[in-house]
Amino acid sequence: MSYYHGVRVLEAPTRVAAPNSGTAGLQVVIGTAPVNMAEDPAAVVNVPVLVKNFEEAKKLVGYCDDFANYNICEAIDATFRVAGTGPLVVINVLDPATHKTAVTEKTYTVSGGQVKLDDPGMIVSSLSVKQGSTDLIEGTDYIVSFDDDGYCILTFVGTQTSVKVSGDKLNPAGVTAANIIGGVDSLTGAETGLECIRQVFPRTGYVPGLLISPKWSKNANVAAAMAAKCEGINGLFSCECIVDLDSSVSGAVTYTATQAAKATAGMTSPHMDIVWPCAKIGDKIYHGSAIKGAYTQLTDAENNDVPFISPSNIPVAIDGICTEAGAEIIMDEAQANIVNSYGISTFNRFREWLLWGNRTAAYPGAGEVRDLWFCCRRFFSWWGNRFILTYHNRVDSPANFRLIEAIVDDENVYGNSLVAEGKCAGARIEYVGGDNNVEDILDGHVRFYQHLAPFTPAEDILNVLEFDPSMLAASFEGGE
DSSP states (O other): OOOOOSOOOOOOOOOOOOOEEOSTTOEEEEEOOOGGGSSSGGGGSSSEEEEOSHHHHHHHTOOOSOTTTOHHHHHHIIIIIIIOEEOEEEEEOOOTTTSEEEEEEEEEEOBTTEEEEEEETBOGGGOEEEETTEEOOBTTTEEEEEOTTSEEEEEESSOOSEEEEEEEEEOGGGOOHHHHHOOBOTTTOOBOGGGGGGGHHHHHSOOOOEEEOTTGGGSHHHHHHHHHHTSSBTTTBOOEEEEEOOOSTTSOSSGGGHHHHHHHHTOOOTTEEEEOSEEEETTEEEOHHHHHHHHHHHHHHTTTTOOOSOSTTOBOOOSEEEOTTOOEEOOOHHHHHHHHHTTOBEEEEESEEEEEOOBOTTTTTOOSHHHHBHHHHHHHHHHHHHHHHHHGGGTTSOOSHHHHHHHHHHHHHHHHHHHHTTSOSEEEEEOOGGGSOHHHHHTTOOOOEEEEEOOOOOOOOOOOOOOOHHHHHHHHOOOO
16 A cells, blocks of 8 residues: 555546436437447447446447537437436447548647547547558557547557558448438348337347437438337337427428428328427537437436326426527427427427427327327327236236236236326226137137326416406495
8 A cells, every 4th residue: 555644635537417217218319429439339330229327328339529420429418418317229320331431641740648630530440550660559559549529539658759640530421311211131131220129129128218310300201210110119019209300491490480391291100209499508409309308208217207297398408499500599489389289399488498399290180189199199108018018927828817817906006006196097907808709718819908098288278367346346345
């Protein structure tokens, strides 16, 4: 042990608060990340990666504040640092083996034993570092690190004065909507993009709750593919997606243009929530889907992971709203309500910034009540997923009265507990003999019928004010 005499101080790293975790609204974000900064870049390409906090995300998939090129970073920041929730599943489609650009050799002066490379996104494995004509070896002659902006820093062991560096850098601009949508290789079976959602449950044990792809989801084809992936996940599960309505000049830069932009994009799925426009925090611009996804997950986590509360009218830690290009949007509640009337959620400043809007993309066209309200649609998806996860271990048990009674009792006890907690108006399951004929039972089929009544949001609270002359007259009457 070292010997000390005197007064000492030690600066400890800042502790980041543990996220308020919940999985009912588990976000699965699809897009691009600066994987050149990751521990193993090749291992996180078109693979669902579960990250439980900001530091883990930074380590496993890389992080920088360049949201324009790396939309996954936008979701990571919004989830862990803005909303303070988690976990998050990341599917990165940017492949450093193909989405790359060659960087010609440059000469750098070594200052303080370090060199900061001029190009962001440098791929470590591709670096050629020379002193004169001598190749320097990573880990022996220098080590590689990255700054917060994604620039590569070389720290040298020796006393180099200048070095020559070349290599490849990531080319996020090479990623297209087709990469986000993805597909399945007919020869190898390899899955890419949104097709990797199938792997989330087998790999992580978690069921997707919300699909997001900030920026990319404004593309009509991407949004449609996301909505399609919300149903029949692994042949079992359902979820919802939160997508962006284009707030660029090719979409809607004013609230009056949102209806036409939605119609052009063909966004009508009941499993879809549309958000317009973008949000600002300092100099950072976040797509609406990143903010709403994070706060929807947080709302679930704060309510015992039961998605019964609408995330509308929930305070969000943003500074303002803007177009994708950063132009400020000043919108009052009356205008925000017009946006809502088109089945689009938005933001509203009422003393503080709030998420604003309850309707799914199916509004106003859908007929089913559960498909019109975002919280009701989510409650149904969540309940179905919960039922499957709870009773999967009873598959192949003897189809006798004991099994039927156990399922009915367990479900009704749980449903009654949610009713008592005010999380739904009713939840009741029954076994109807007429729905289970002998042929079905002999063929191994047992059917239950469940009644669910999640609360709809109190979207319109009206107080009728009337002038009462009798009260005025009474004020002038009195005894001597």
